[in-house]
Amino acid sequence: TVNVVSRNIIKRTPVGNPDDWKTKYPPKGYIGGTLRNGWNASKQGPDFTLRTSKAKTGEAAIARASKVANTLKIGETLYLTNPQPYANRIEFGYSKKQAPRGMVRISIAEAEQVLRRQ
Numbered sequence: 536t537v538n539v540v541s542r543n544i545i546k547r548t549p550v551g552n553p554d555d556w557k558t559k560y561p562p563k564g565y566i567g568g569t570l571r572n573g574w575n576a577s578k579q580g581p582d583f584t585l586r587t588s589k590a591k592t593g594e595a596a597i598a599r600a601s602k603v604a605n606t607l608k609i610g611e612t613l614y615l616t617n618p619q620p621y622a623n624r625i626e627f628g629y630s631k632k633q634a635p636r637g638m639v640r641i642s643i644a645e646a647e648q649v650l651r652r653q
Contacts, residue, residue, distance in 0.1 A: 541600035543642040549633035576600035
């Protein structure tokens with residue numbers, strides 16, 4: 536379902552781990568958890584609201600996605616967007632330890648496999 540896919544995407548979104556960084560210091564302006572909690576869900580079109588919450592669990596993003604997903608009718612689209620400027624880099628392998636195969640692509644591929652089996 537849409538709820539499962541969106542939850543998987545959000546939970547797979549890495550939170551910065553200083554042990555994986557080239558230096559032990561975060562990049563200037565870095566707030567841990569902003570990528571994971573930065574996911575927005577809507578059905579009217581992409582929501583590019585930039586969120587800066589420090590919530591590393593992603594539960595707020597999951598709740599937002601679930602709230603919108605639960606209102607969808609057949610044929611409607613859920614837009615799950617993350618406007619953080621580095622989200623695309625993370626999706627395509629920048630986080631080699633935490634998300635080497637991305638978050639979105641792997642979650643969509645898993646959902647397609649489940650649907651094919653049904």
